[in-house]
Amino acid sequence: MTDIALHAGLIGQSGSREQLNTPVLVVDRAALSANIATMAAFAASKGLKLRPHAKTHKSADIARLQLKAGAVGLCCAKIGEAEALAAQGVSSGLLITSPVVSAPAIARLVALNLATQGLKVVVDHPDNVAALGAAAGASGKPLEVLIDLDPGIHRTGVASPQTAVALFEAIKAQSSLTYAGLQCYCGVQQHIEAFDVRKTALEDRGAYIREVIDALTAADGAPPIVSGSGTGSHRIDAELGLFTELQVGSYVFMDDQYLACDLTGDGAGDGADAGPYQRSLFIDARVVSANSPGMVTVDAGFKAMSTDADPPQVVAGAPEGSRYFFMGDEHGALVPSSGSPPPLGARVTLAAPHCDPTVNLYDAYHVVEGDTLVDIWPVTARGRSR
Numbered sequence: 230m231t232d233i234a235l236h237a238g239l240i241g242q243s244g245s246r247e248q249l250n251t252p253v254l255v256v257d258r259a260a261l262s263a264n265i266a267t268m269a270a271f272a273a274s275k276g277l278k279l280r281p282h283a284k285t286h287k288s289a290d291i292a293r294l295q296l297k298a299g300a301v302g303l304c305c306a307k308i309g310e311a312e313a314l315a316a317q318g319v320s321s322g323l324l325i326t327s328p329v330v331s332a333p334a335i336a337r338l339v340a341l342n343l344a345t346q347g348l349k350v351v352v353d354h355p356d357n358v359a360a361l362g363a364a365a366g367a368s369g370k371p372l373e374v375l376i377d378l379d380p381g382i383h384r385t386g387v388a389s390p391q392t393a394v395a396l397f398e399a400i401k402a403q404s405s406l407t408y409a410g411l412q413c414y415c416g417v418q419q420h421i422e423a424f425d426v427r428k429t430a431l432e433d434r435g436a437y438i439r440e441v442i443d444a445l446t447a448a449d450g451a452p453p454i455v456s457g458s459g460t461g462s463h464r465i466d467a468e469l470g471l472f473t474e475l476q477v478g479s480y481v482f483m484d485d486q487y488l489a490c491d492l493t494g495d496g497a498g499d500g501a502d503a504g505p506y507q508r509s510l511f512i513d514a515r516v517v518s519a520n521s522p523g524m525v526t527v528d529a530g531f532k533a534m535s536t537d538a539d540p541p542q543v544v545a546g547a548p549e550g551s552r553y554f555f556m557g558d559e560h561g562a563l564v565p566s567s568g569s570p571p572p573l574g575a576r577v578t579l580a581a582p583h584c585d586p587t588v589n590l591y592d593a594y595h596v597v598e599g600d601t602l603v604d605i606w607p608v609t610a611r612g613r614s615r
């Protein structure tokens with residue numbers, strides 16, 4: 230049975246969060262709405278466009294909330310993510326932020342271009358530019374492309390101002406491609422916890438991006454769009470005068486890695502309640518075994534959350550200071566530092582660790598206001614990594 234079939238009858242019933250089958254992905258509607266509004270207001274106040282990254286939430290419902298708050302479109306990590314959103318009507322202004330290279334993927338890309346408005350994709354190699362040009366030409370509809378710039382981690386992107394200019398020339402030579410601008414996402418710098426250290430690192434990258442923009446401009450390729458930035462860097466990037474739009478993702482949920490960061494420069498990590506963005510994503514689990522002194526076992530393990538970050542914090546349902554330890558695929562241990570662990574069957578709320586890969590483990594968001602389930606939203610693009 231799907232999550233929706235299992236739980237739809239509980240929507241709107243007071244206290245219904247307690248009735249959910251666990252482990253379950255929970256989003257706090259008030260915190261999510263506040264995060265969306267805060268980022269929208271920030272971008273507007275800086276005269277920047279917002280194209281939030283859907284890799285974080287993979288949800289047409291959340292995308293629609295972002296569009297309603299003024300976003301110009303959504304970023305997607307892969308063609309499959311873009312297809313899934315478009316199929317749900319989120320079909321305008323999609324930007325695919327990784328190169329689409331294989332022949333079957335390019336065939337889907339040009340089909341999606343025909344079915345949507347303003348689709349954009351990044352490129353980082355002349356062979357790919359030629360392949361996209363041929364496919365878009367055969368489809369009869371021009372395709373917009375942005376040059377992806379490597380900020381120095383060698384993941385994707387062109388690696389120098391000269392190669393950026395060469396790629397611009399290659400794009401110009403394809404009549405079925407429209408040059409839309411430049412993308413640069415400085416991923417490594419996002420989670421530097423101290424504001425000043427992060428600022429210095431991003432200013433250094435900003436100088437390099439400026440060099441590339443200047444080289445393109447000198448070659449008659451001034452980028453109409455300069456897209457980039459993330460939750461960790463948006464306040465700094467907004468001051469660099471380089472970007473035309475922000476492609477922030479994690480701000481909607483705020484996981485521990487971001488809550489440990491000082492996003493605003495006030496000298497303190499923002500914590501769950503202190504910063505401009507609040508934690509909105511949780512996993513509700515339950516105690517399923519309570520036979521050992523000083524600990525209990527909950528029903529959420531490796532399959533219930535991402536494991537690349539620290540284990541989750543325990544935010545409700547157990548004595549303050551309780552800690553969670555992974556106990557395998559399906560289970561975790563809950564160990565209070567003082568007091569008794571919660572009893573068999575008790576509900577425990579964990580903070581979602583690294584948000585993006587955690588979301589991808591679930592079919593649906595259970596949207597709550599306090600302890601009441603108020604909606605269920607499918608994770609529209611779950612598993613659409615290709």
Ligand code: PLP
Pocket residue numbers: 282284285304326414416419458459460461476477478479480
């Ligand atoms: N842009 C790109 C290309 C990304 O890979 C990501 C996240 O990994 C983002 C934007 C969103 O960044 P964040 O989650 O730091 O806001």
Ligand code: MN
Pocket residue numbers: 479583584585586
């Ligand atoms: Mn992430």
